[in-house]
Amino acid sequence: FPPEPNGYPHIGHAKAAVINAEYAKMYGGGCILRMDDTNPEAERLEYYAAINVGLEWLGLEFSRKKNTSDDMREILSRGRALVESGGAYVCTCKKEDISKGRRAMKACACSARDAADHGERWEKMHSSYRPGTAIVRFRGDMASQNTVMRDPALFRIIDARHPLLGAEHRVWPSYDFAVAVEDSLDGVTHAFRSKEYELRAELYSSLLGAMKMREPRMDVFSRLDFEGMPVSKRELRPLIEGGAVSWYDDPRLPTLEGMRRRGVVPQAIRKFVLSLGFTKADTTAPFGALEAINRAEIDASCPRLHMVLGAREAQVSGLPDTVELQNHPSGALGKRTVRPRGGILLAAADADGAAELWLIGLGNVALERDGAGLRGRYVDGDMSSGNARVQWVARDGAVALTVAVPGPLMVNGRYDEKSLREEAGMVEAAWAALPEGQAVQLVRYGYCRKDSAAQAVRTHG
Missing domain, CATH: 2.40.240.10 (Ribosomal Protein L25; Chain P)
Known part of the structure; x- marks a missing residue:
């Protein structure tokens, strides 16, 4: 289960965590909690703590806990090797030109440079290139009908201080690259992702193949939303920052803190998630469905x-x-x-x-x-x-x-x-x-x- 520590955990995190933990338990396996912390501009120590507290409150147990950033040197080494082998290249095109080329299914001039040139450019990303002026792109298939495969970004330059590593690194992997490498290195056999990742499964497989790394089995499940309750961080954060909602423990919110304060108990959340089943169909549930389960859980006491x-x-x-x-x-x-x-x-x-x-x-x-x-x-x-x-x-x-x-x-x-x-x-x-x-x-x-x-x-x- 790889949550990003860029906000407080909500019912969507609970669904993913419960599915992972219960699936591992069903087959006598282990479940890894791995903080996907490779965007230092968005991550804070309070979010690491909030996720850990929320998952402990849910009563979930993990066989191992780690951070993606623990393996940054290995991830960067794999990235460099991919560039040197010609499987990826450093692109210095403008952002709008990259987008235009991907829409037109046309490769940029950077992709035609030789591997030695890209090796030098890789080093410059760590030293002299400014943020936004260079990225590493996977050499995918610019003619693919799956737009994800049209030479997507794998590394970018971010000069912000990381909450755990400080200023040790300035080149950071994309989620696509980091999660593929980490799943393989961590011995993951079954990787579960929410449905929006489905189109990215092809890239996941292609990356691991290009690096000759073991590929786990990938399965996807639907997102979970409640009627009248925004779940995504993009919707929640403006409400908090604008003062419309006091904090993440507001009882109107589908955050774990909000539901705990409202009086929803963790065993009700777990049973509710399991009642939905493992499905790809998007789920927008009435809050009353969770209320009914919660009522049955708390009534006797x-x-x-x-x-x-x-x-x-x-x-x-x-x-x-x-x-x-x-x-x-x-x-x-x-x-x-x-x-x-x-x-x-x-x-x-x-x-x-x-x-x-x-x-x-x-x-x-x-x-x-x-x-x-x-x-x-x-x-x-x-x-x-x-x-x-x-x-x-x-x-x-x-x-x-x-x-x-x-x-x-x-x-x-x-x-x-x-x-x-x-x-x-x-x-x-x-x-x-x-x-x-x-x-x-x-x-x-x-x-x-x-x-x-x-x-x-x-x-x-």
């Missing part, structure tokens, strides 16, 4: 608590001093003691206009207006009354809670400024004892993740 929105206080006579409420319908998570006699809080939508309600765990209560407030009396515990069943919160110890409710970030391809809203409520005192990160079901509201002492993120219904 998810305590129930009461929260009310737009709280209305009511003094109700005849209530017991204490009442025990089940933490889960199964009874497996025990009970909590609640003290309703000091007054209760009801959701505005339930209390306004209601004459009688069934309070979950208490019974039927008759309500009436008392000036600006509410008062009531306990009626009975008859569950067949037909009254609306509603949650309630004991006033004593109640915690003010703000819930962040994420919606689709993009609507019709455009950023929706209202895609993240907040709702204010009051939650039971038991909330305070829950650890941060705990999943909880707020009765008649939805599953949430405790983000902090006074904030939650709604995971799903």
Whole structure:
């Protein structure tokens, strides 16, 4: 699995990593995590760390971890040998002329120079040529219907400092060259790539053949997108840098950090990826498909608590001093003691206009207006009354809670400024004892993740 450390990992990385890891596990093999770090202009140490943290959170294990940059001297040696053998050449044509020649299927004058000349030019790429003035191109087939094969670039000059190697190198391989060499050197037997790499498989094979290196088997799988959620870094980065989205852990994003903060658990992501199968058909999945799997994963360990929105206080006579409420319908998570006699809080939508309600765990209560407030009396515990069943919160110890409710970030391809809203409520005192990160079901509201002492993120219904 060769991610580039140029951004935070997202659901697309998760799909690729899970497929690689599960395939290796299925056949008793090993899976290599290799950071494809050969573009020093785009890579940062924080991205190496973020990818490692994200994959560890997913619970994936790798038989080996390495960086492509670990082998830069070997990669450069292979590149030089390919140039000296005539399998590649140094091109100093202008970028626009190269593009024009590839479209016209016409080789440039540089390709006709002899190998000794290209050897000298290779050395100049490391010393005197400026960035953008020279590249190494593979001697492919300019007449090929596969445009990838029309003498593609294999090396370019980048003077930026590398996060691990500093200024040690200024000539860097393209992904096509580096991944082919590394797969062969690392002993990879099966190389899985996303579907956009499919046309590049011919170049992969041709490069390894030209260098007389062992060729792994190549397979491709489809990309994964969610409806209303941008996955590619090209779409995510402008939203972050422009301030539309606070950071990569925003719960509206399909990043691993965003989904973790939202309350999606790693085992749900793994099961979701496997449910899609190994297919080449592009997949744009509704987020609800992942939600359904996540709900099944967290429900059994998810305590129930009461929260009310737009709280209305009511003094109700005849209530017991204490009442025990089940933490889960199964009874497996025990009970909590609640003290309703000091007054209760009801959701505005339930209390306004209601004459009688069934309070979950208490019974039927008759309500009436008392000036600006509410008062009531306990009626009975008859569950067949037909009254609306509603949650309630004991006033004593109640915690003010703000819930962040994420919606689709993009609507019709455009950023929706209202895609993240907040709702204010009051939650039971038991909330305070829950650890941060705990999943909880707020009765008649939805599953949430405790983000902090006074904030939650709604995971799903």
